[in-house]
Amino acid sequence: MTPPDFGRPRRTRGTPASWLRSGGPSALVFALPVLLIFGVFSWLPIGRALIMSFQETNLIVSSWVGLENFQAVLADPKLPLAVKNTAWFALLALVFGYPIPLVAAVLMSSVRRAKGLYSALAYLPVVVPPVIAVLLWRFFYDARPEGVFNEILSTVGLGPYPWLQSQTWAMPSLVLEATWAAAGGTVIIYLAALASVPAELYDAAEVDGASVWRKIVHVTLPHLRGVLFVTLILQVIGTAQVFLEPFLFTGGGPADSTLTILLLIYRKAFGQNLGAEFGEATALSLLLAVFLALMSLLYFRLTRSWSTT
Amino acid sequence: MTTTTPTPVTGASAGAPVLPSDGPRRATTTRSQRILRARTERGSTDEERGYVSTGDWRRPHLRRSLSTAHLVLLVLLVVWGIGPLLLLAKFAVTPTQDILRTPLSVFPHGMAWENLDAAWNEIGISRYFLNTVWVAVGSWASQVLVATTGGFVLSVLRPRYAPVLHWAVLATLFVPAIVLLVPLYLTILHPPVGGSLLNTFWAVWLPAGASAFNVVLVQRFFDSLPREVFEAARVDGANDFHLFWWIVLPMSKPILGVVSVFAVVASWKDFLWPFLVLRDPDLQPLSVRLPTLFGTTDLGAMMAALAISTLIPILMFLIFQRMFLRGAGLGGAVKG
Numbered sequence: 315m316t317p318p319d320f321g322r323p324r325r326t327r328g329t330p331a332s333w334l335r336s337g338g339p340s341a342l343v344f345a346l347p348v349l350l351i352f353g354v355f356s357w358l359p360i361g362r363a364l365i366m367s368f369q370e371t372n373l374i375v376s377s378w379v380g381l382e383n384f385q386a387v388l389a390d391p392k393l394p395l396a397v398k399n400t401a402w403f404a405l406l407a408l409v410f411g412y413p414i415p416l417v418a419a420v421l422m423s424s425v426r427r428a429k430g431l432y433s434a435l436a437y438l439p440v441v442v443p444p445v446i447a448v449l450l451w452r453f454f455y456d457a458r459p460e461g462v463f464n465e466i467l468s469t470v471g472l473g474p475y476p477w478l479q480s481q482t483w484a485m486p487s488l489v490l491e492a493t494w495a496a497a498g499g500t501v502i503i504y505l506a507a508l509a510s511v512p513a514e515l516y517d518a519a520e521v522d523g524a525s526v527w528r529k530i531v532h533v534t535l536p537h538l539r540g541v542l543f544v545t546l547i548l549q550v551i552g553t554a555q556v557f558l559e560p561f562l563f564t565g566g567g568p569a570d571s572t573l574t575i576l577l578l579i580y581r582k583a584f585g586q587n588l589g590a591e592f593g594e595a596t597a598l599s600l601l602l603a604v605f606l607a608l609m610s611l612l613y614f615r616l617t618r619s620w621s622t623t
Numbered sequence: 624m625t626t627t628t629p630t631p632v633t634g635a636s637a638g639a640p641v642l643p644s645d646g647p648r649r650a651t652t653t654r655s656q657r658i659l660r661a662r663t664e665r666g667s668t669d670e671e672r673g674y675v676s677t678g679d680w681r682r683p684h685l686r687r688s689l690s691t692a693h694l695v696l697l698v699l700l701v702v703w704g705i706g707p708l709l710l711l712a713k714f715a716v717t718p719t720q721d722i723l724r725t726p727l728s729v730f731p732h733g734m735a736w737e738n739l740d741a742a743w744n745e746i747g748i749s750r751y752f753l754n755t756v757w758v759a760v761g762s763w764a765s766q767v768l769v770a771t772t773g774g775f776v777l778s779v780l781r782p783r784y785a786p787v788l789h790w791a792v793l794a795t796l797f798v799p800a801i802v803l804l805v806p807l808y809l810t811i812l813h814p815p816v817g818g819s820l821l822n823t824f825w826a827v828w829l830p831a832g833a834s835a836f837n838v839v840l841v842q843r844f845f846d847s848l849p850r851e852v853f854e855a856a857r858v859d860g861a862n863d864f865h866l867f868w869w870i871v872l873p874m875s876k877p878i879l880g881v882v883s884v885f886a887v888v889a890s891w892k893d894f895l896w897p898f899l900v901l902r903d904p905d906l907q908p909l910s911v912r913l914p915t916l917f918g919t920t921d922l923g924a925m926m927a928a929l930a931i932s933t934l935i936p937i938l939m940f941l942i943f944q945r946m947f948l949r950g951a952g953l954g955g956a957v958k959g
Contacts, residue, residue: 340863341782348773356795356833359806421696424675435704441940445894445910446929449917462726513672529674583805592805599801606799
């Protein structure tokens, strides 16, 4: 079926004006919201970000400074710390948040009754507004022996732990809450992928006399490889931009042990001195964007090749 | 820039391409669409099967160990999914001193229903609650307006500049929200038309509309609508506006539902952007106001406030459960 062409003017090599007129004035009217909203709140700011990263800017005047912003950002002693902390967050998030949803989803997929209850329970934390989850957990992490987690752990003879107040434990505490808040989404993704494993593969494996365990290892898991890689990349992209948890739990402390890249950008832009380091903040965010774009490209290529095979 | 607060794992903010796009024309399906379709086609009949066959289920030993594993999983999931929320619900009606001294005992000194009253009236949750609803409604409206009109131009009207527009919209998917933080803030501070949008709801509503994910989602849905219907409408003398309002929109209820749920949830969750542009406490939504109050307000009332704020999203989830879980499944394969 070829798409019919509705009143489209015949192809004429034309001026930009005739180009705009193609599709008639009503097409322009319909394009207006996209053009205006994206123009003012997306395309313009993107262009402005590129310009600002080469400028010294405050709220009133700006002047060109070449690459100084980038140099200043890269020379900032806090940057390696922020990168290290963010990487540490990402690594911990992988350790906590990667295997558990997988095991849970594989097990859940064989549940025969009330499957919906399982997925609803797993997904419930995702529904809790992130800010509220963080505030609630901040109370759970109360460092006194009467704190919720300390009291629970004391029943098995552990603790009390300082949680957010210790440089060692602050980051794992953040990651634990972040995992609680996000793991349900991953479980649902895996469940969808598990449902797509062709039944014939299992039938064939059974003809060959495969046990349940062997079916999981040789049929189920290989089939999940693609999805596992996608969630891995998504998780790296997500954790590279972690902000809410360090901002609301610890504010980056204690002693900058939870200072992440986004928090550093935020501090430069909106910290004590509003607007003083807008240029540096933008430069750093562009550097981060390049990294994320590379990850995105990888993701893009992978999902694309999988959706055509 | 809807989500300025990225979460790990789902990482639903910009920074990742949202759709594995092929040009606007090619009607290939994405992985998740196929998965979803396969699921619905197979339904819950005996055709759907996993790694455990009916024969396996008949073996008593295997049956017992699997059932045990499922039971253990269920218990863990209850602790994981409901545990913290139950605690929150308990704290909401517990006297402050009990919350602090014996957080795990069940009402040692009775309940404190007055917490709820204090939260609603003294802390003023009612006001921030209304702000939250207002922010969500406006963000929803602006997203639906931009996505449907944009999708209509790109998919149905297809003027000659459509491909350029398509790529210009798609390209913004690659730009993470954080890059826009400062320049967008300056745009809000000094919009091109003059004045300032700071401390107005427009500062949240308008940027929310610039969601390429929505536009592409709607455009792809419009692509799948039968062209014959449009043609017939044209023959009957429908102009572009009739076509949009009477034909395309009524046929698009499913996708409008998805976009709406995404829009409302994202707006309810958003923190950083409203935090930056709504400095006036009288305008702040719950997620912006609560962190400021936490620690300076009576803990019992605060817990009641947190519980009330959690209630609506949870109710929404229970009502639209199918759509949420579908969206999450979609999130993995389609949404960045």
